[in-house]
Amino acid sequence: MALTEDQKIRHFLGRASFGATAAEIEKVKAKGIPAYLEEQLEPDRLPDPLVEEKLKSLKTLSLSGSELLELYPPQQQAAAKGMTPARDQSPRFVIAELQRAKILRAVYSARQLQEVMIDFWTNHFNVFAAKGVDRWLVTEYERETIRPRALGRFRDLLLATAQSPAMLFYLDNWLSSSPDAALSRARTGNGAIRKGGINENYARELMELHTLGVDGGYTQKDVGEVARCFTGWTIRQPRGRPEFLFDSRMHDRGAKTVLGTTIAAGGGVEDGIKVVELLASHPSTARFISTKLVRRFVRDDPPAALVARAADVFRDSGGDMKAVLRAIFSAPEFFSPEAVGAKIKKPIELIASALRAAGGETDAAQPILRHLVAMGEPLFLSVPPTGFPDVAATWTSPDMLLARINFAIDLTANRIRGTRIKAGAATALALAAPEFQVR
């Protein structure tokens, strides 16, 4: 049985946004889904005054890594300078503001699809924000690396993450240097150089998680060769000037062979760029990214035919995310009754959709963040490089269901400090019910 127009609109908004609101439903009804989608695919042309207003008080959001390091210094450093930092001057405050901004945008932004895609890429290119110097780098990573490219070309996003200080630090590539003893040096925290060697952490995750997928056809030999290509991709000074730097003294100058392609000796920084091009245009990458997108937008168990079509679009368009999203959002598989309500909301989606449905007001401060943690999604704090998974099994344990139910109870009783809904806007039973856990 085909979906009615009204069902289609609600289903579409459930996937392309952090939850339908009455106003958005009316808007889509008036414009039609294709026109609304085009509008969402050009977020910079959509005015977003409400979110700008809400974010104004978050003072760390616009700062660079080096500014944050200076204003929110690590504890020991602050103590050494004779400072006794207030609570809102500790590095933890930086992450807390990042988390707040994410919730505020999910709830209030008019550019919903962009925010959904940023959430997708933030997990795909996960960086654990509490690992060492990443405490001060993820703000810039989200703002400068992910955000501007979330609806752009995959290759550009891949290269930007590969050169971001946040990723270089998280997956240790900044330390990886030529195994050649004469050149064997690595950088230390203050930018000095010491004896080093190859570190294959980034090279492996780059292929397994960022591009080809674990069954994408690479070997342990390829991991080693890719690691050699990226030697010298480092950070100028992690705790002083956290910027991308290609340091030729750390680079392995020999020839390499990656996935059967020879990379000639002496390529310098171009070695890594060639690997990015090679991986971004590899058929396994088209398939892997398409599978993940179809899983996010359609079903946990992605329909194979749709994945294949999306992968074709990915390849033909040179990895253009807008083209791939258009293909997914117009697919019969997307509007099939089996897809409706088939996705369990992730905790951030549950919280945002509850507030959007109930017209709630939130400052997104600690009390509501604690609910997110209890449901299992402490934003920006996924330790493993997989990020938070996007499948039901991850989010539906008895304990997590209890956390969801207790969130509904606390929200509707207006017991979450900093968050309010209008009396009677929603009942605990409605928000805790099984129908509300899915989208």
Added chain:
Amino acid sequence: MELTRRMFLKTSGIGLLALGLPPSFLVRAAAAEAERKNKVLVVVFQRGGMDGLNAVIPFKDRAYYALRPTIALAEPGSGSDRAIDLDGFYALHPALAPLKPLFAAGRLAVVHAAGSPDNSRSHFDAQDYMETGTPGVKSIRDGWLNRLLQYGAAGGPLRAAAVTFRMPRILAGDAPALTLTSVEEFRLRDPLLAPALEQRYANVSDPLLRKSAAGLFDAMRTLQATGALSAPPSKEAYPSGRFGASLKQIAALVKSQVGLEIAFTEVDGWDTHVGEGGASGQMANRLKEFGEGLATFARDLGEHIEDVVVVTLSEFGRTARENGNRGTDHGHGNVMFVMGGKVKGGKVYGRWPGLDPDALYEGRDLALTTDFRAVCGEVLARHLGRTELDKIFPAYRAPAPLGIVT
């Protein structure tokens, strides 16, 4: 014969009393129950790939010192920085000192060069393989602890619990299992809502949601009925952090006899690519928490330790050679710990493959001489009395028993 709380539950004692059935029935059943004893298996997963070579050091294999110029642990001797001798060949990392008395008392066994035979060096694949119990086979979706439940006799709602936020793959599957991070907070903040919600979830077609809800409401009822919610808190000082807290919850569940048979917890932070450290540092800190946690758990259990076996798993070991950043990369063979009252401890099990270049797996990692399923299977058979090992670990043929459990 004292009526145990578990007994009370297993026979739906509350219901029977309400129906006015004679208490003698309960007494008889309780006697039978006491003979069968409540055996518990606790699985601890060390996520990230623990460096087994620095946890239990083969200090008599001189290649160890050549491979690890900056992170090797000094051989046993005087001083707190040195490894702690176990048997003249192997020694414990000094941060694992709390485990030494358990080893000496014969309650802790070590299996070296153990792990999963698959050559994947992906954390996620290697963890999945270890949790499904089918290395190299991706089509299996359920975990081996769940299959253990599927083929056994039915139990109560608190029969299997992961003390983790998420349902781990190892316990996921068709048989009901619970996740629970805190017994004290395992309640609805508006209890009046329970009946309506329970009914709504019971009618849901999505099996995951339906099962999670059934597990949740059943477990809440059981915890209330057994008085586990009001049991006095443990006096033992667990190491701070999630791992210690989870072991404390497991000990409380064991002691209050709510019918727990399978418990799972995890501890992460083992992915030591950079600055792993030696006697102190990154890995030493993780080992300290790990060792103190297990030792405190054993103490907290008291006499219940006789009915408990703890098995530890980690997806792979790490490169035998240290890397350029004084750390180690993803490797192969690793170390497992087995602890409990009926464990034949005080011994390091498994054949030592050596660390010479031609002995290393793929030229870089500790080779594997004991499949983790051999260890787990033996615990299942001897400790839990399970006979369906071919279903729990399909396509696996166990070698001769190691003799690790009495």
